[in-house]
Amino acid sequence: MRVPLSWLKEYVDIGDISVDELAERLTLAGLEVVGIERIGDWWDRDKIFVGQIVRVDPHPNADRLTLPTVEYGGPEPITVVTGAPNIRVGDVGQKVALALAGAVLIDGYSEDRRKTVLKPTKIRGVRSAGMVCSERELGLSDSHEGILILPDDAPVGMPLADYLGDVVFDLDLTPNLARCFSIIGVAREVAALLGRPLKVEEPTMEATGPSIEGQIDLEIADPDLCARYTAALIKGVKIGPSPWWMQRRLTLAGMRPINNIVDITNYVMLEWGQPLHAFDYHVLRPRPGKTHPPAIIVRRARPGEKMTTLDGVERQLNEDMLLICDGAGPVAIAGVMGGLESEVTEQTTDILLESANFDAINNRRTAQVLRMNTEASARFGRGIAPSMTVRAARRAAQLMRELAGGEIAQGLADLYPRPQQTVGVTFTTAEVERILGVRMSVDEIVDILRRLEFQCRVEGETIHAAVPDHRLDVRIPADIMEELARIYGYDRIPSTLLADELPPQRRFHQLETEEFIRDVLAGCGLQEVITYSLTSLEVEGRLYPEGESPRPADYIRLANPLTSEREYLRRSLKAGLLATAAANLRHTPQVSIFEIGAVFEPVEGELLPREPMRLAMAMAGPRQPLAWHTPAPENMDFFDLKGVIEVLMERLGLDEAAYEPAQEMPFLPGRAAVVRIGEDVAGIFGEVHPLVKERFELPSVPVCLAEFNLDLLVRSAKRTPYVESLPRYPGVAEDIAVVVDREVPAEQVRKAIMEAGAPLLRRADLFDVYQGPQIPENKKNLAFSLLYQAPDRTLTDEEVRRYHQRIVQHLEKTLGATLRA
Amino acid sequence: MTADLHELEQRASAELAQVSDLQALEQWRLRYLGKKGEVTLAVRSVGQLPPAERPAYGKLANEVKGRLEAAYEARLEVLKQEEVERALRAAAVDVTLPGRRPAVGRLHPSTQTLREIYHIFTQMGFQIYRSREVETDEYNFELLNMPPHHPARDMWDTFYINKDVVMRTHTSPGQIHVMRAYYPEPIRAILPGKCYRYEQVTVRSEHMFHQVEGLAVGKHITMADLKGTMIHFARQMFGPERKLRFRCSHFPFTEPSVEVDMDCILCGGKGCSLCKHTGWLEIAGAGMVHPVVLRNGGYDPNEWSGFAFGMGIERIAMLKNHIEDIRYFFSNDLRFLGQFH
Ligand SMILES: [Zn+2]
Numbered sequence A: 001m002r003v004p005l006s007w008l009k010e011y012v013d014i015g016d017i018s019v020d021e022l023a024e025r026l027t028l029a030g031l032e033v034v035g036i037e038r039i040g041d042w043w044d045r046d047k048i049f050v051g052q053i054v055r056v057d058p059h060p061n062a063d064r065l066t067l068p069t070v071e072y073g074g075p076e077p078i079t080v081v082t083g084a085p086n087i088r089v090g091d092v093g094q095k096v097a098l099a100l101a102g103a104v105l106i107d108g109y110s111e112d113r114r115k116t117v118l119k120p121t122k123i124r125g126v127r128s129a130g131m132v133c134s135e136r137e138l139g140l141s142d143s144h145e146g147i148l149i150l151p152d153d154a155p156v157g158m159p160l161a162d163y164l165g166d167v168v169f170d171l172d173l174t175p176n177l178a179r180c181f182s183i184i185g186v187a188r189e190v191a192a193l194l195g196r197p198l199k200v201e202e203p204t205m206e207a208t209g210p211s212i213e214g215q216i217d218l219e220i221a222d223p224d225l226c227a228r229y230t231a232a233l234i235k236g237v238k239i240g241p242s243p244w245w246m247q248r249r250l251t252l253a254g255m256r257p258i259n260n261i262v263d264i265t266n267y268v269m270l271e272w273g274q275p276l277h278a279f280d281y282h283v284l285r286p287r288p289g290k291t292h293p294p295a296i297i298v299r300r301a302r303p304g305e306k307m308t309t310l311d312g313v314e315r316q317l318n319e320d321m322l323l324i325c326d327g328a329g330p331v332a333i334a335g336v337m338g339g340l341e342s343e344v345t346e347q348t349t350d351i352l353l354e355s356a357n358f359d360a361i362n363n364r365r366t367a368q369v370l371r372m373n374t375e376a377s378a379r380f381g382r383g384i385a386p387s388m389t390v391r392a393a394r395r396a397a398q399l400m401r402e403l404a405g406g407e408i409a410q411g412l413a414d415l416y417p418r419p420q421q422t423v424g425v426t427f428t429t430a431e432v433e434r435i436l437g438v439r440m441s442v443d444e445i446v447d448i449l450r451r452l453e454f455q456c457r458v459e460g461e462t463i464h465a466a467v468p469d470h471r472l473d474v475r476i477p478a479d480i481m482e483e484l485a486r487i488y489g490y491d492r493i494p495s496t497l498l499a500d501e502l503p504p505q506r507r508f509h510q511l512e513t514e515e516f517i518r519d520v521l522a523g524c525g526l527q528e529v530i531t532y533s534l535t536s537l538e539v540e541g542r543l544y545p546e547g548e549s550p551r552p553a554d555y556i557r558l559a560n561p562l563t564s565e566r567e568y569l570r571r572s573l574k575a576g577l578l579a580t581a582a583a584n585l586r587h588t589p590q591v592s593i594f595e596i597g598a599v600f601e602p603v604e605g606e607l608l609p610r611e612p613m614r615l616a617m618a619m620a621g622p623r624q625p626l627a628w629h630t631p632a633p634e635n636m637d638f639f640d641l642k643g644v645i646e647v648l649m650e651r652l653g654l655d656e657a658a659y660e661p662a663q664e665m666p667f668l669p670g671r672a673a674v675v676r677i678g679e680d681v682a683g684i685f686g687e688v689h690p691l692v693k694e695r696f697e698l699p700s701v702p703v704c705l706a707e708f709n710l711d712l713l714v715r716s717a718k719r720t721p722y723v724e725s726l727p728r729y730p731g732v733a734e735d736i737a738v739v740v741d742r743e744v745p746a747e748q749v750r751k752a753i754m755e756a757g758a759p760l761l762r763r764a765d766l767f768d769v770y771q772g773p774q775i776p777e778n779k780k781n782l783a784f785s786l787l788y789q790a791p792d793r794t795l796t797d798e799e800v801r802r803y804h805q806r807i808v809q810h811l812e813k814t815l816g817a818t819l820r821a
Numbered sequence B: 001m002t003a004d005l006h007e008l009e010q011r012a013s014a015e016l017a018q019v020s021d022l023q024a025l026e027q028w029r030l031r032y033l034g035k036k037g038e039v040t041l042a043v044r045s046v047g048q049l050p051p052a053e054r055p056a057y058g059k060l061a062n063e064v065k066g067r068l069e070a071a072y073e074a075r076l077e078v079l080k081q082e083e084v085e086r087a088l089r090a091a092a093v094d095v096t097l098p099g100r101r102p103a104v105g106r107l108h109p110s111t112q113t114l115r116e117i118y119h120i121f122t123q124m125g126f127q128i129y130r131s132r133e134v135e136t137d138e139y140n141f142e143l144l145n146m147p148p149h150h151p152a153r154d155m156w157d158t159f160y161i162n163k164d165v166v167m168r169t170h171t172s173p174g175q176i177h178v179m180r181a182y183y184p185e186p187i188r189a190i191l192p193g194k195c196y197r198y199e200q201v202t203v204r205s206e207h208m209f210h211q212v213e214g215l216a217v218g219k220h221i222t223m224a225d226l227k228g229t230m231i232h233f234a235r236q237m238f239g240p241e242r243k244l245r246f247r248c249s250h251f252p253f254t255e256p257s258v259e260v261d262m263d264c265i266l267c268g269g270k271g272c273s274l275c276k277h278t279g280w281l282e283i284a285g286a287g288m289v290h291p292v293v294l295r296n297g298g299y300d301p302n303e304w305s306g307f308a309f310g311m312g313i314e315r316i317a318m319l320k321n322h323i324e325d326i327r328y329f330f331s332n333d334l335r336f337l338g339q340f341h
Helices: A019-028 A160-164 A175-180 A183-194 A244-252 A260-272 A360-369 A375-380 A388-404 A429-436 A442-451 A477-488 A509-523 A537-541 A574-585 A638-651 A690-695 A710-716 A746-757 A797-815 B002-018 B022-032 B038-048 B054-091 B109-122 B151-155 B173-182 B223-238 B291-297 B313-321
Strands: A002-004 A032-039 A048-058 A066-071 A095-100 A104-106 A115-117 A121-123 A126-128 A130-132 A166-172 A207-211 A217-220 A226-235 A277-280 A295-300 A306-308 A314-316 A322-325 A330-333 A351-358 A407-410 A413-415 A424-428 A455-459 A462-466 A591-598 A613-620 A658-661 A667-677 A680-688 A703-709 A732-741 A761-770 A779-788 B134-136 B160-162 B165-167 B187-196 B208-218 B244-251 B254-263 B280-289 B305-312
Touching: A002 A183, A002 A244, A019 A032, A019 A166, A019 A183, A019 B244, A048 A160, A066 A095, A066 A130, A175 A183, A175 B151, A175 B244, A183 A260, A183 A442, A217 A226, A217 A413, A226 A295, A226 A388, A244 A260, A260 A277, A260 A375, A260 A388, A277 A330, A295 A351, A306 A330, A322 A360, A351 A360, A351 A388, A360 A375, A388 A407, A424 A429, A424 A477, A429 A442, A429 A477, A429 B223, A442 A455, A442 A462, A442 A477, A477 B244, A477 B254, A509 A591, A509 A613, A509 A638, A509 A710, A537 A574, A574 A591, A574 A613, A574 A703, A613 A638, A613 A710, A638 A667, A638 A680, A638 A703, A667 A710, A680 A690, A680 A710, A703 A710, A732 A746, A732 A797, A746 A761, A746 A779, A746 A797, A779 A797, B002 B022, B002 B038, B002 B054, B022 B038, B022 B054, B038 B054, B109 B187, B109 B208, B109 B223, B109 B313, B173 B187, B173 B208, B173 B291, B208 B223, B208 B313, B223 B244, B223 B254, B223 B280, B223 B305, B223 B313, B244 B280, B254 B305, B280 B291, B280 B313, B305 B313
Parallel strands: A207 A407, A217 A295
Antiparallel strands: A002 A166, A032 A166, A048 A066, A048 A095, A095 A130, A104 A115, A121 A126, A226 A351, A226 A407, A226 A413, A277 A351, A295 A322, A306 A314, A322 A330, A424 A462, A455 A462, A591 A613, A613 A703, A658 A667, A667 A680, A680 A703, A732 A779, A761 A779, B134 B165, B160 B165, B187 B208, B208 B305, B244 B254, B254 B280, B280 B305
16 A cells, blocks of 8 residues: 555644654554655755746757746746657746756666756757756656646745655555555554544535436345445536546556546545446446336346456356346446446546445455456455445545536435444453553543544443444454554563463473484484475386386375475475485585475375374485595495484484395385384385486485384384493403304394303404305305403303303304304 | 723714714614723723733723713713604694594574574473474464455465365464363463465575464463563574564454564664665564464463464574575575584
């Protein structure tokens, strides 16, 4: 909403408050000023004036130039040269904007609206002491066809900045501020904020024509969508341009002047906030079978109905849309836009003026479906008080009489099936203190509310406030609290820390464990990333084997995606992490990343999906950065990622985590594993299959990827370890090397060793795996470092030998292992 | 004969002066003071002299031996010292060479900012509560006092799954969840999480972002408490000198509603491009919980009151770390992420 200050001042005296201060007061009160346009603030008061042409002579050397002599209040009139087509030889009396040499103006011929200093020049041999200015040269508009002609009553000699300079506030209004979509609405707020009177009179009209009775056949067929329909009839208007002052205000407010009738409807809408529509009375048809009077019927559209709106577009209507119809068919989409047929034209003489009230929700929906966000629907869609129709009708009719020479029919046609009820809100001073935390007296409260035009009745500490009819947004005491707070000033409300009872405190174990995992992984050198939840099936599909693709039914899909890349909700973090790795590997040699986030799984028969949490990791590139001490670092592989996973399992107290070979996409067979915790699969990890790498445009180095069911990890984690006492007696270290079949997993051998060595064997650490010469084919040699230790004594050599022997025998028996010398 | 001794001492002393390492010193010792060394032999040769010459010669020979031994010890000390110094010099490193760094991981800036916020609010007795990202229209809008076609719904551009299900546009549905979970206890909760908006991705806007909602419900909670809590937060987060202003605004789920502005951290309020020349930065939307919302959560608005606030985590991080492009957050370029501590 654009609010010219000069217009605002017509309704409220702002005194000596500066523009910036007023803007801040409005902003703090909820009418956010997002821009202040200062028109003419750069016009030099000593060099640019309102002037009057006293004579226009021909230019001796050029047909297309003229020499106006202009009176401007200086010692004597000056003569300038102009090429303006709207100044002709012999003209006299026009008011113009005169700039003297030295004035700064916009170069009317520059593309970028550059400012230049006006110098005295000779044009085709004639000296020009100044310039008569176009709108573009003054920065008022782009118009450069002719010079700006000011109204006849413009005072000669007044600095133009004082006459034409203005300030326009650009307000960004929240949906509750429907009442401020008008200059009077804003003025009312300013008056309340400043404690000054609002200078607005109830509009009246001088109706001298025959009564409207019998001249219009009005019917509201759907009163649920039309609370009121008011019409005035103005006959004998003469269509033409509206006066300069009205055009100027419309332009400043951001609307384009059209003709006097249309401009008046727009002007009154801007002034009062009530949209109006002017029909050409003679185009309106009576009901079928009748010859008179023309009919207006407010009804819902019929199935398949169409109409062509003012902008020349044919609109397909639906049965939820409210129409204004005449006896033959639709003439307007109610509160959105008029129809082309009944539009006011040059030939129009008689006007039927509509001032109606339409249902806000229905109007908004219609405007949205038709994608027609008009000035009218912007206002109806937010809600307007039905009491407003009569005021606006009278005001517009009177202006049509004054500015278009029309005669107003006596009376108004006014159907009002659902009269507005006065709303009362009752509250106490204690309620004000309970919500705002500040004690206000009854007098203070009543003063604020009266400034906002509430009628207050006081009973002790109780206040009964009658809400003014233009305030549709105030219904309950909480609404009154906001009115009090914003006028009283939020800065005057004290600041306190919560002193209320402390609620029962609970720990949030899930989050605590998640945060712990984040720290563990960062400690392992992994960088956390956060990728989008929204993805595409194309990207998800890169994880699948060739020929297979993800099933859309497994995914949640947006009904209104922004782009096809962000159409589906992810079911895993894998693709996002690989894409992130690929993007980074283009400029960074090494990537170690992890992500914790929700994935989305539709559930048959349920409205909402499951949102399990996942943890994923990806690692690729050199193990150490290239450095003077590591000139040829090796690339990370399966075991680098497994090391991280082992640390994580250990830190989560998940000693029982077991690893089994896995064979599924997107992993490379033979270099992938699932992680089991008891019966449950907690996650899967491994090196990524070359086909998948190719689809993600990953480089040739091994790329490791893992994904875990985070909820399972959190559920299984044992965050509180039982601490064992430190050993008090020395241990005995021994090595053992055994040859077993190649297929026997090392972990199985280690477990067998631990079993046989119990309880004195404390550790068995694999330190060598060997296959090759000296070992039979299909066999491998595993070497373990063993530690024997007893809690209560120093072990004897004999004891250790006995245990060692037992281990060897057990391995031979259970795994067919042989001892290697 | 004594002349020979003098000559021997002079020669040995001169040679000793030339000795420059421990190996040469040992050779010198063997030559002069060893079992078969010249000085040892000279001392031993005293027996072959006529008895009359023996005392004088013997005394001198022992004196010469004593002096050379002392000189040897002194020289040995010096050379050992030199050897140690040489070894140290050889082992010295260029301390400007880069060290061997352990692998370093970091947390995402959104996580780091969330944690700071958790710390500040948990100290005030707020607890963290999370709720789902795919929400019903009912929780995202209706229970928050926005029936279908409410004009305020236009304030959020919404991703729809279908007519009843949306990607949550804010963390505010968590208000209803937490109230229904905790009723009839008083509440102090912060509700973090991802939110989604149907918005073109630009330098200033993302279709996904994190928000933290705050909610306090009790029997004596006022607008003054909201002010105090927000001021405390801003000063903990952005520095003790920060000033706030509370500007009337509108959210359907709070009444009264305010925008919380902080004096610009870059220009201190004078006006700059960061604050769009207003001197103020918007950091949160807030207000007193609307009676309808309290009732939808199970709390009788005549008995209970509460405040709520919501803020964008990436926006807070952008202000704090002078980040100029919100798209950096989820494009996960390690050159961006690696700049956080
Ligand atoms: Zn600034």
